[in-house]
Amino acid sequence: MEYATQYYIGHHPNAQARKTKKAVQAVKRVHSMDATNKRRTRNKQGQTEVSSNTNVANGFLKTTFLPKLEAMKTVRPAKEVEKIETDFYYSLCGIARHYNGFEPMDTRTFGYPYNIALSVWEVENHLKRHVKNWNSLRLVQDDKGKTFLISEEQYDTGTMLYYIPVIPLYKMFKNRSTKRAARLLLSVCSYLYHIADIPYYRQEDAYIYWQYEMISDWIEQDDEAELDSRKDELKVAQWCGDKIEQKLFSRRNLDVFAERIKAFRPKNDFEQECLRIAKEAFTLYTDYPATAVFQHAKYAEDEEQDSEVIAMRKYISFIANAKGWLYETLAESVNNEFNECGLTEEPTVLKRFNGTSVTNCNLEFENRLFPLIGDVCYLLTNN
Template sequence: MDYAQTYHIGNNQATRTKKTKTVVQTAQRVRPMDAKTQRCERGSKRQTQVSTCGNVANGFLKTSFLPRLKETQTVQACKETVKTESDFYQSLSKLAEHYKIKPIQTSQFEYPYNLALAIWDMEEKLKESVMNWQEIRLVQDSKRTYFISEEKYNTGTTLYYIPIEPLYQMLHDPKRKRNAQLLISVCSYLYHIADIPYFRQEDSYLYWMYEMHKEWVEQDDETDENIVYKLEFEKAEFIGDCIEQKIFNPMSLQVFAQRLNTFKRSDAFDHECWLTASNAFALLTEYPKASIFRNAPMPEQDPDSYEDDNETIGMEKYISFISHTKGWLYENLAESINNEFNEYAAMQEPTICKRFDKKVVTKNTLDFENRLFTLLDDMCSLLYNYKTTRK
């Protein structure tokens, strides 16, 4: 076995001969060296001559200039850092201008602490001043570095189910008939323009929930209790079809302004109905074509997006008209819905992503969604708490 020789330059004393220790056998089965083998002694003040091996030109070609290569890599890394910082601060400036926020000065700090500090500062200020702000992401593609800001309306775990049976009762209440007509115009707006699903439409989520529970009841034994349950479904279908005809009628939307302007308020319930209708009419005026699904996240063009889509609760599942939010039928529906929703990983919610690069930044906001979900909440509460004055 050959060993590299170390050559000491200068005056050296004769080195003492060392006996080789026994080598522990390894997995490669390296044979131990003979302990009797000794190295040759060298006299002092002598230097072994070293000659080059092979052609000098070939040796030059085979030489690796590591220091120069390292320098080149360092220069390239520095250039990339400078560009990253430049892109970063340009994007940060656009983001700050868009949200009217004054960012902290961090350019005096070293990279990458300056970037981390700027991001932290911006996140804190966005959290305090921008409604619906969710997060910012720093993205680096092959061309540039830029920010993406995400705004999202947080629906929590709320079921926005608008009960229409109280509206039917209100129509047959002489004292509240005008209230009912005004609220029918509100529902007509929600039905036609805001695109709220209706539980009697076959393509709606709640339609199939009703059908599933109806089949279960029909498969049960015929008992007095079972007959009552069947009547519940018949009632829900009858009232549902009746109210849908009224809100589907385009005239209900056309006379919305007239009903609102001529509505007389005599008590707290009247005022609550008028205020809810006023908010709905303001939305209709400012956003005459806006649907509640306008900012619903779209599935990405990704082979794996189908699985992700199946793990997300779609907005059409927790927003809808419904027969009622009281009684045996609703309690059973709600239990099934909650059990199903517990199987999902996330909820689909209105979301806007804004990209701060060289392109024009979208000016879209979630103002419509903020106001519409408040309107849905008001409608649900108003109809849920309605008590007929009929005796």
């Protein structure tokens, strides 16, 4: 296996501090998670050399990242410098065409390696100002000696848990005054369940399913009488979860989505908010009829990263409730695990400017979906 050595070009005075997910009792639009800082960080003086002992996705198995510019001052043969410069300016033209067609300055008169350093600095500043979700720029060299730029775009999920509670929705169906709004939100949640592919906590392949199973085992091993109410809470979570999933499973909720929106006449602020969220969800469903939340998951195919990464499937899910003893216990369990992780998986798009066709993928879907999930969480938690 060939190893990849990575360097970030130049200094990063605005480097982000590490962030971790934090789970607390829900009081905001999305539940935040508490933990020590565990998310990847960027060294303000440029990232030091690191090596990978796992397969790198997206064809980077044999990519070597060039040293930061101080190390590039070493003497190189004229032919090697000429090739690096030729490849670099070709890649630079590609990145300029792709991102808003900006015109980079002609830096060739500055001489190697300062010409490349200046161009990289200019591109970074342009992308930082004009490209939403832009995260980093890397100058790399593949195993054939070809030099090119890689741009990384990433949606920042922050320190949020996107946990959608379903027991409040179940209670809305049992209340005559909120039953109409419940049907509207059922279509929203059906979209999130079927199309966005958000895990459901009653399915065995869901991370939260096993969290609840673990809590159930703890309860069974404790003979204290006061735990009876906790057992009841867990049974309610299971029973209500199954009932709501039966409703969600019917795709008729998607077929009549538009009809429900059209027929709904809000009578108060809560119903007005339900209608607003439903309209946003239906528009997103119309614009992206087959797009899942995990389409740009960064580590989706890297099973060896599991123990180090807070996977998206762990912090995006339907759950039973966002209040009470069960949620507090779930939050504590999640925090304990996430504290051991060093990275947070987030939607990421890598674009290679090496002469091949550049992907037109972007994170517009994520820019609309995650705020929608947050609004649904807040509405159901605070209903």
